[in-house]
Amino acid sequence: MxxxxxxxxxxxxxxxxxxxxxxxxxxxxxxxxxxxxxxxxxxxxxxxxxxxxxxxxxxxxxxxxxxxxxxxxxxxxxxxxxxxxxxxxxxxxxxxxxxxxxxxxxxxxxxxxxxxxxxxxxxxxxxxxxxxxxxxxxxxxxxxxxxxxxxxxxxxxxxxxxxxxxxxxxxxxxxxxxxxxxxxxxxxxxxxxxxxxxxxxxxxxxxxxxxxxxxxxxxxxxxxxxxxxxxxxxxxxxxxxxxxxxxxxxxxxxxxxxxxxxxxNTFFRDLQPKGALDPIPDLEAEIEKEEPRLGVATLADLTWKRRMDLDACMRCGRCQSVCPAHASGALLSPKYIITKLADLQRGDPIHFKDGTIKTLAELNGNGATAETLPLVGTVIEAEELWACTTCNACVHECPAMIEHVDDIVDMRRHLTMIASEVPQGVKRVLEGIERQSNPWR
Ligand code: SF4
Ligand code: SF4
Structure with a gap:
């Protein structure tokens, strides 16, 4: 029917x-x-x-x-x-x-x-x-x-x-x-x-x-x-x-x-030409200070946008898969640079590239908080930072518009200008520029 x-x-x-x-x-x-x-x-x-x-x-x-x-x-x-x-x-x-x-x-x-x-x-x-x-x-x-x-x-x-x-x-x-x-x-x-x-x-x-x-x-x-x-x-x-x-x-x-x-994060992305780095703000005035803040030493030195970057990362690993330093077997992975800082910012256990997981208390010998913990030597290794060629491939590929290179360069700025900790090869280049305006002297 x-x-x-x-x-x-x-x-x-x-x-x-x-x-x-x-x-x-x-x-x-x-x-x-x-x-x-x-x-x-x-x-x-x-x-x-x-x-x-x-x-x-x-x-x-x-x-x-x-x-x-x-x-x-x-x-x-x-x-x-x-x-x-x-x-x-x-x-x-x-x-x-x-x-x-x-x-x-x-x-x-x-x-x-x-x-x-x-x-x-x-x-x-x-x-x-x-x-x-x-x-x-x-x-x-x-x-x-x-x-x-x-x-x-x-x-x-x-x-x-x-x-x-x-x-x-x-x-x-x-x-x-x-x-x-x-x-x-x-x-x-x-x-x-x-x-x-x-x-x-x-x-x-x-x-x-x-x-x-x-x-x-x-x-x-x-x-x-x-x-x-x-x-x-x-x-x-x-x-x-x-x-x-x-x-x-x-x-x-x-x-x-x-x-x-x-x-x-996409809305607040960097609109500068690709590869342009942020200058150090108020460089002259900062140098005159007793304790100048040049580059990035702790989370508190990141701008609000770069802190937002950390929460925008979905751990897709695209940045890592295009990174020439990672492909060459270097310790550096742009993904882990971001995810380790993100873990620290959120107070989560920090996941390292080799599979180890450490809490802030385990990294923290002197009672620093997530905001004041020196990043290099605890969460990030200097070797990772100096392995970066600043090719910008990670930034180009990242679907979340994260600016890895600015973070890496700013941590290197801190190592160079405040901590005076640079690898021997980089030291020679810097001395060449300073003395003879020639990095290949
Ligand atoms: S800029 Fe640095 S971290 Fe990014 S892909 Fe190039 S070498 Fe890797
Ligand atoms: S490509 Fe961007 S979103 Fe994906 S893991 Fe790398 S930083 Fe995170």
Whole structure:
């Protein structure tokens, strides 16, 4: 018998007690937003301890570049494989985020303000397109995550290092992605609207992945209002909401932070010609001081922008893979220069390139804080700094627009001008310039 076709529509709290479900959601959003905001403010406070840097000129250029890099994934896609993998996750995530926001807008604004009929957004042709697009981009999201997991734990390219939190990052996103499809499948397999099963509707097939799962659920007896399915569905719904809340709360406390800070770092990027180094500010006046600050000796000597750099790094290792010094077997890895400083700034155990992990207390013989700990000789070795050819390949390749070379050169400036610790070869060059204006004398 031909099934009656009804208008496509989404019942937002299907099989969920509206009062309990809504209260749970609002509380989760409230708590996780508060935790996230606290984490972000803590990071901003750390950056504000940095020296000044003028990075607000040319706002239009900055905004255009921010759009090209963040929404267009320009630099990310330069590395084809890793770039496509990241783009699948990024665009999938963005679409699911927008899709969830549409539900929130309908539930909290348009329906309460305009009424059940006029305020409904997820209805008719719009809802059909919504279902198709969200299933497609949701599939891209999950595929990108599976690819990333395979790459990180099976292929293991040299440029990636694994930390325990990486498993959390991939695990929670996979749980959110796959959990969303399971919830959709259970809903399609069991929901009826006015006594008509949603599964029998032509439009239900547009959510093709959810529909395929619904077909599977019905085949194993979890369809048509099965009591077991009606019990599993809310369990999944609440854990999915909780996982999304935990994801939000952990944004500034995990590798997820790059979702927030990489676009920000792109906006505040250096607009000088490529390779131009920042001069030492107020050099003449600084030299006259009793304790001049020339170059970078501690975290506190970095500008606020370079401190933001540290939190924008997602440990992708692209800078390391193009570094000629690293390729030649030198101790230097531009990635580890940034990640070690980032660990120190956040008060995390510091992960070294050779696999050792040390806390600040273990590095700290004289009670210095993260802000006052001399960097060279503790977190960074002078040998790393002098191995750099300042070729700028790392800066060119970094999708987070991090300025490694400025950090390296400024630490070398401190070694040269304050600590007078330079390798023999460099000393000869400097003496040649000083005495005969000829580095090759
Ligand atoms: S600038 Fe230095 S750290 Fe960066 S790629 Fe070149 S040699 Fe490596
Ligand atoms: S500094 Fe840039 S290129 Fe290097 S690991 Fe971090 S984000 Fe990737």
């Amino acid at each position: 031909e099934q009656e076709q009804i208008i496509a529509i989404r019942e937002i709290y299907w099989n969920i007690d509206h009062t309990i479900g809504a209260t749970f959601l609002y509380l989760t959003v409230l708590i996780t937003t508060a935790v996230m905001a606290w984490g972000i403010l803590r990071d901003i406070r750390r950056w504000s301890h940095g020296r000044p840097a003028n990075r607000i000129g040319n706002p239009v250029t900055r905004f255009l570049e921010f759009t090209r890099q963040s929404l267009g994934q320009k630099k990310v896609l330069r590395d084809r494989r890793a770039g496509v993998m990241h783009a699948l996750i990024f665009f999938g995530f963005l679409t699911l985020f927008i899709g969830t926001d549409i539900i929130a807008v309908e539930e909290d604004f348009t329906v309460p303000l305009m009424g059940e009929q006029a305020g409904k957004i997820l209805v008719g042709d719009f809802y059909k397109s919504y279902e198709f697009i969200l299933d497609t981009l949701g599939l891209a999201f999950v595929a990108g995550l599976i690819w990333a997991t395979w790459r990180r734990y099976r292929t293991k390219p040299d440029r990636l290092d694994n930390r325990r939190t990486d498993a959390w990052v991939l695990g929670v996103m996979l749980f959110i992605g796959i959990g969303g499809f399971l919830i959709e499948g259970l809903r399609i397999a069991n929901q009826t609207i006015g006594g008509v099963p949603v599964y029998e509707q032509e439009w239900a097939r547009l959510a093709y992945l959810g529909f395929a799962l619904a077909t599977l659920f019905r085949a194993i007896g979890l369809g048509d209002g099965s009591p077991v399915a009606l019990m599993i569905h809310p369990l999944l719904w609440y854990t999915h909401a909780l996982a999304t809340g935990l994801f939000m709360a952990s944004l500034p406390f995990s590798k997820f932070r790059h979702i927030l800070y990489t676009p920000l």
